[in-house]
Amino acid sequence: MATERSYYEILGVERNASDADIKRAFRKLAQQWHPDVSTEAGAVERFKEINEAYQVLSDPKRRQVYDMVGRAGLGDMGGAGSPFGEGFPGFGDLFDAFFAGMGGAPAGGRRNRRQSGSDLRYDLRITFDEAVKGVEKEIEFELLDKCGTCGGNGARVGSTPVPCTTCGGRGEVRSVRQTMLGQMVSVTACGRCHGEGSMIESPCPACKGEGRLPRHKKIRVTIPGGIDEGHQIRLSGEGEVGPRSGPAGNLYVAVHVTPHALLRREGTEIYYDLPLSITQAALGARCRIPTIEGEEDLEIRPGIQPGTEIRLRGRGVPHLRRAGTRGDLHVMIHIGVPTKLTKRQRQLLEDLAVESGETLPTGGILDRMKDAIG
Numbered sequence: 001m002a003t004e005r006s007y008y009e010i011l012g013v014e015r016n017a018s019d020a021d022i023k024r025a026f027r028k029l030a031q032q033w034h035p036d037v038s039t040e041a042g043a044v045e046r047f048k049e050i051n052e053a054y055q056v057l058s059d060p061k062r063r064q065v066y067d068m069v070g071r072a073g074l075g076d077m078g079g080a081g082s083p084f085g086e087g088f089p090g091f092g093d094l095f096d097a098f099f100a101g102m103g104g105a106p107a108g109g110r111r112n113r114r115q116s117g118s119d120l121r122y123d124l125r126i127t128f129d130e131a132v133k134g135v136e137k138e139i140e141f142e143l144l145d146k147c148g149t150c151g152g153n154g155a156r157v158g159s160t161p162v163p164c165t166t167c168g169g170r171g172e173v174r175s176v177r178q179t180m181l182g183q184m185v186s187v188t189a190c191g192r193c194h195g196e197g198s199m200i201e202s203p204c205p206a207c208k209g210e211g212r213l214p215r216h217k218k219i220r221v222t223i224p225g226g227i228d229e230g231h232q233i234r235l236s237g238e239g240e241v242g243p244r245s246g247p248a249g250n251l252y253v254a255v256h257v258t259p260h261a262l263l264r265r266e267g268t269e270i271y272y273d274l275p276l277s278i279t280q281a282a283l284g285a286r287c288r289i290p291t292i293e294g295e296e297d298l299e300i301r302p303g304i305q306p307g308t309e310i311r312l313r314g315r316g317v318p319h320l321r322r323a324g325t326r327g328d329l330h331v332m333i334h335i336g337v338p339t340k341l342t343k344r345q346r347q348l349l350e351d352l353a354v355e356s357g358e359t360l361p362t363g364g365i366l367d368r369m370k371d372a373i374g
Contacts, residue, residue, distance in 0.1 A: 004071070007052075007053035007056050007057050007066065008053075008057070010049055010050060010053040011025040011026060011029065011050065011053050011054065011057065012025055012029070013025050013057075015067070017057075019058065022054065022057050022058055023054075023058065026050065026053075026054040026058070029050045030047070030050065030051075033046045033047045033050060034047055035047060056074065062074060114195075114196055114242055114243075114244070114245065114246040114247065115194075115195075115196075115242045115243050115246045116242045116246055116247045116248070116249055117144065117212075117239055117240035117241045117242040117246060117247065117248045117249040118144075118239060118240045118249045119239045119240075119249040119250045119251070119252060120141065120143060120238075120239045120240060120249065120250075120251045120252070121251075121252045121253075121254055122139055122141055122251060122252070122253050122254065123254050123256060124137060124139060124221070124223075124253050124254065124255055124256065125256045125257075125258060126223060126255060126256070126257060126258070127257070127258050128257060128258060128259060128260040128263065128265070129260075129292070130223065131223070131225075131226075131227050131228065131229075131255070131257045132225060132226065132292050132317050132318070133225050133292070134222075134223055134224050134225030134226075134227075134318075135223045136220055136221070136222050136223070137220070137221050137223060138218060138219070138220050138221075139218070139219060139220075139221055139253070140216065140217065140218045141216075141217060141251075142214060142215070142216055142217070143214070143215065143217055143239065143240045144212045144213065144214055144215075144240040144241065145212060145213065145214075145215045145217065145240070145241055146211070146212055146241050146245075147204060147206055147207040147210070147211055147212055147213050148206075148213075149204055149205075149206035149207065150204035150206065150207060150211060151245075152211045152212065152241065152244065152245040153200075153204075153211055153244055153245050154200050154203060154204055154207060154209040154210060154211035154243070154244040154245075155200050155201075155202060155203065155204060155209070156202040156203060156204050156205065157204070159201065159202040161198035161199060161200050161244070162198060162199055162200075162201060163197065163198055163199075164190060164192055164193035164196070164197055164198060164199050165192075165199075166190055166191070166192040166193065167190035167192070167193060167197060169197045169198065170190070170197055171189065171190055171193060171195045171196055171197035172187050172188065172189055172190055172195065173187075173188050173189075173190050173191075174186065174187050174188075196244065198244075200244070209244075210243055210244070211241075211243055211244035211245055211246075212240070212241050212242075212243065219235070219238060219251075221233065221235070221253055223255065224320060225317075225318045226268065226317050226318040226319060226320040227255050227257075227320065228255075228257065228265070228267070228317075229255065229256060229257045230254070230255070230256075231254075231255050232252045232253065232254050232255070233252070233253040233255065234250050234251075234252055234253075235250060235251040235252075235253065236250050237249075237250065238250065238251035239251050260290075262290045263290060263292075265317060267317070267327065268316050268317040268318070268319055268326065268327030269316050269317070269327045269328055269329075269330060270291075270292065270315070270316045270317060270327065270328070270329045270330065271329075271330045271332060272289055272290060272329065272330070272331050272332065273332050273334055274287060274289060274298075274331050274332065274333055274334065275334050275335075275336055276300065276304070276333060276334065276335050276336070277335070277336060277338075278335060278336075278337065278338070280300065281300075281303070281304050281305075281306075281333075281335045282302065282303060283302055284299075284300050284301055284302035284303075284304075285300045286298070286299055286300070287300055289331060291312075291315055291329060292315065292316075292317075292329075293315075298310070298331065300333075304333055305333070305335075306333060306334065306335045307332075307333065308332075308333040309330055309331070309332055309333070310330070310331040310333070311328050311329070311330055311331075312328060312329040312330075312331065313328050314326050314328065315328060315329035316328045316329050
């Protein structure tokens with residue numbers, strides 16, 4: 001039969017833990033196992049166990065009895081149940097119960113609940129060279145921006161927003177009830193001012209009290225060298241402004257790169273497939289190859305084999321996060337075998353084969369069939 005865990009073990013504290021230690025341990029475990037936030041199997045039972053342990057250890061009398069004779073000695077004082085009444089409190093209520101007046105938002109302070117503006121996305125297409133070397137681009141887009149008439153507060157010129165009479169300008173409505181943990185504070189956004197804390201009695205005629213209007217915007221965006229397909233650049237505060245001077249959202253510039261006609265990119269590495277003829281591979285050659293900086297000559301040594309890789313170090317794409325370093329350019333050798341030969345070409349290859357001691361089929365297909373039949 002499994003041994004019943006002690007309340008101290010359940011909360012993960014020592015038997016001489018202070019009240020502050022016990023409360024701190026319960027708060028940490030509640031944030032992890034509360035059914036409103038945990039998706040793990042058994043979260044409900046785990047939280048009940050944590051809750052029961054806290055009820056006993058947070059009460060001096062019950063803790064004293066428990067320390068002396070264990071759970072059996074609690075009797076009608078019991079440890080089961082919930083100090084919050086039936087069921088569990090919402091996780092937000094539980095959080096407020098611990099943090100109201102304890103270093104979080106002051107109990108009498110006002111929370112800024114002004115609605116933020118929307119984030120925007122701009123799809124920008126650039127060339128392969130621009131992605132590698134970096135570029136500055138001017139982009140244009142439509143958005144909701146601050147109203148020039150009222151300055152963004154939504155009120156008619158000469159008037160100002162007034163505090164909401166429902167929440168007293170706090171932007172939130174609180175309800176308090178007593179529990180074994182102390183005061184349980186429930187906080188909700190004010191339904192009248194929608195959490196802003198103020199009301200507009202005389203709306204701006206231009207924006208109808210919204211504090212923002214559509215407009216066309218131009219900005220310049222710096223694209224760093226080494227950026228790749230699918231990367232995004234975040235421009236903080238360049239998105240839409242929120243209603244009535246709410247904070248602006250962000251602008252995300254999604255980069256799309258047009259592929260190069262000859263070069264292939266993999267991260268910071270560049271690959272080029274160099275086709276060679278049999279004679280070039282055998283005798284060596286000087287070939288023109290494309291690079292990020294432009295075309296240049298590359299010496300091919302005689303006798304190079306198919307699949308050989310020639311690496312030009314530091315000739316690839318710059319690293320985005322390591323200034324001054326670049327990847328490599330990989331030249332991959334491919335040797336083409338001709339599918340059609342002139343009589344002269346065939347004779348030259350046969351002479352080469354004889355010179356090399358190779359055995360070649362003789363005669364036409366009929367002669368070879370005769371030889372096979374015997």
